Amino acid sequence: MTSARAWRALRRLWIARIGVVVLLLCLWEIAARWWVDPMFLSPPSHVFASLPALFETRGVPAALRVTFWELAVAFALSVVIGLVIGLAVGLQPFARKSFMPIILLLYGTPQVTILPLFILYFGIGSASKIAFGVSHGFFPIAMLIVAGVQNIKPILLTSARAMGATRWQILRHVIFPHMIPSFFAGMRLAMTGVLLGVLLAELYVSTAGIGHFTTLFTQNFDPTRLLGLISVLAAMAIVLNEIVRRAELHFSRWHTD
Amino acid sequence: MRSRSDEREGRLASRAVQAAFLIALIVLWYLAATRWGVSPLLLPNPTAVLRDFWQILRTGEFLGDLRVTLTELAAAFAIAASCGVVAGYLISRSQYRIRVFEPLFAGIYSIPIILFLPLYVLFFGLGPASKIALGATIGFFPIALNTIAGFGYVDKTLVIAARSMGASDVQLFRYVLLPAALPVMLTGVRMGFTVALLSIIGSETIASLAGLGHRIVYLAEGMEMAPMFAYIVFVVAIAGLLNMLVSTLEARGRRR
Numbered sequence: 001m002t003s004a005r006a007w008r009a010l011r012r013l014w015i016a017r018i019g020v021v022v023l024l025l026c027l028w029e030i031a032a033r034w035w036v037d038p039m040f041l042s043p044p045s046h047v048f049a050s051l052p053a054l055f056e057t058r059g060v061p062a063a064l065r066v067t068f069w070e071l072a073v074a075f076a077l078s079v080v081i082g083l084v085i086g087l088a089v090g091l092q093p094f095a096r097k098s099f100m101p102i103i104l105l106l107y108g109t110p111q112v113t114i115l116p117l118f119i120l121y122f123g124i125g126s127a128s129k130i131a132f133g134v135s136h137g138f139f140p141i142a143m144l145i146v147a148g149v150q151n152i153k154p155i156l157l158t159s160a161r162a163m164g165a166t167r168w169q170i171l172r173h174v175i176f177p178h179m180i181p182s183f184f185a186g187m188r189l190a191m192t193g194v195l196l197g198v199l200l201a202e203l204y205v206s207t208a209g210i211g212h213f214t215t216l217f218t219q220n221f222d223p224t225r226l227l228g229l230i231s232v233l234a235a236m237a238i239v240l241n242e243i244v245r246r247a248e249l250h251f252s253r254w255h256t257d
Numbered sequence: 258m259r260s261r262s263d264e265r266e267g268r269l270a271s272r273a274v275q276a277a278f279l280i281a282l283i284v285l286w287y288l289a290a291t292r293w294g295v296s297p298l299l300l301p302n303p304t305a306v307l308r309d310f311w312q313i314l315r316t317g318e319f320l321g322d323l324r325v326t327l328t329e330l331a332a333a334f335a336i337a338a339s340c341g342v343v344a345g346y347l348i349s350r351s352q353y354r355i356r357v358f359e360p361l362f363a364g365i366y367s368i369p370i371i372l373f374l375p376l377y378v379l380f381f382g383l384g385p386a387s388k389i390a391l392g393a394t395i396g397f398f399p400i401a402l403n404t405i406a407g408f409g410y411v412d413k414t415l416v417i418a419a420r421s422m423g424a425s426d427v428q429l430f431r432y433v434l435l436p437a438a439l440p441v442m443l444t445g446v447r448m449g450f451t452v453a454l455l456s457i458i459g460s461e462t463i464a465s466l467a468g469l470g471h472r473i474v475y476l477a478e479g480m481e482m483a484p485m486f487a488y489i490v491f492v493v494a495i496a497g498l499l500n501m502l503v504s505t506l507e508a509r510g511r512r513r
Contacts, residue, residue, distance in 0.1 A: 116477035
């Protein structure tokens with residue numbers, strides 16, 4: 001009984017959420033059709049109708065593929081680098097006390113100021129986007145791994161050692177399982193960071209990526225295709241975020257305390 | 258006694274390692290620029306950077322760009338804070354609205370909003386207006402979300418207790434809701450300030466006519482590496498100062 005009622009309440013909530021989105025789209029449609037100059041804004045119906053045309057625009061599918069590839073490589077590198085740095089800094093209390101403030105300091109500086117340097121060092125191709133994405137992505141993973149290692153109850157380590165566990169066994173059976181929830185939380189933050197870094201670098205300078213096309217569509221006053229491209233990228237970001245969030249929920253379920 | 262002196266020794270050792278790390282970094286930079294023949298177009302000599310940094314400070318040539326960036330930041334933050342707090346408060350007044358809007362806001366906030374910059378440039382032009390709009394959009398979400406979290410999840414017992422003791426609406430707001438919500442809200446306001454600052458510098462880097470981000474790009478395109486590094490140091494210092502200022506204000510507001 002109660003579960004049926006809960007389901008109905010949940011469905012009502014979803015209807016209301018979708019209703020808000022639909023209302024906003026309607027406002028946008030009305031504004032674009034009657035009030036705003038079509039040079040600047042086109043109604044959502046046109047944007048969706050012209051999505052196939054967008055994908056037929058020469059170079060756009062390739063640009064989306066390039067951006068997706070950059071995101072994937074940057075994310076993978078962030079995970080590896082963040083894991084290595086996080087473990088190197090986190091496993092030793094002395095290293096943690098010494099290097100954690102430096103990591104926090106670097107993480108707090110606005111990295112976007114050195115974006116031109118990344119272009120200078122890595123060129124205007126994919127490498128600079130990947131490098132900039134990694135520079136945003138590996139910090140959260142490293143920080144949360146350090147936090148995860150730090151939060152292991154000392155009694156677990158002591159009892160493992162008392163029962164004669166070797167260093168490797170402690171790592172494998174005590175530290176790694178306890179790290180997993182914070183590792184996945186770090187991956188979620190890293191995905192946000194990688195998306196921000198790669199897209200910032202793409203928008204800053206790009207020869208064949210999506211940044212090239214956003215500039216092109218802006219300069220040609222082509223809001224239909226610009227909005228279409230932005231929507232596709234936003235959808236890509238939502239899907240990637242959702243994958244990482246689901247993974248986090250799945251892998252940290254056992255850890256409830 | 259013994260353990261305390263040990264702890265102090267440990268802290269000193271950590272500080273020493275940190276200082277050694279930073280010094281080693283600067284020495285490596287110096288050696289790379291002077292001895293190992295790394296081109297000054299990639300890595301300028303640190304002494305030249307220092308000289309240019311002092312020159313920037315002395316001549317005050319940064320004032321124009323700094324004024325542009327700070328004006329944009331002030332306008333964006335004012336819009337984001339007022340809209341975020343009002344929207345957050347209105348939504349937090351009913352559990353139903355919280356459950357409808359909170360996931361929507363969180364969902365939009367997880368998209369990199371910088372994507373909308375080309376659109377904003379199309380609407381508002383290359384001038385400060387597009388930066389203000391972007392900074393305000395990005396700053397709005399953490400402020401609104403934390404205002405919802407602050408006002409929406411006040412302990413029910415406190416509200417019922419205040420009501421049963423005959424508190425009026427204004428009294429309830431002033432003595433129960435506001436003190437309970439303020440710490441969370443202030444955290445959101447600080448986060449909103451930080452992301453607004455970042456997005457404004459970022460959008461100045463990508464497409465602009467003036468401002469600190471624009472200056473760095475201008476120097477980078479002219480391959481004037483030493484002044485560019487000096488400006489990067491300057492902007493990082495300014496950002497650090499502003500963030501420190503906001504954190505101090507936040508801590509003071511919490512204590513009230």
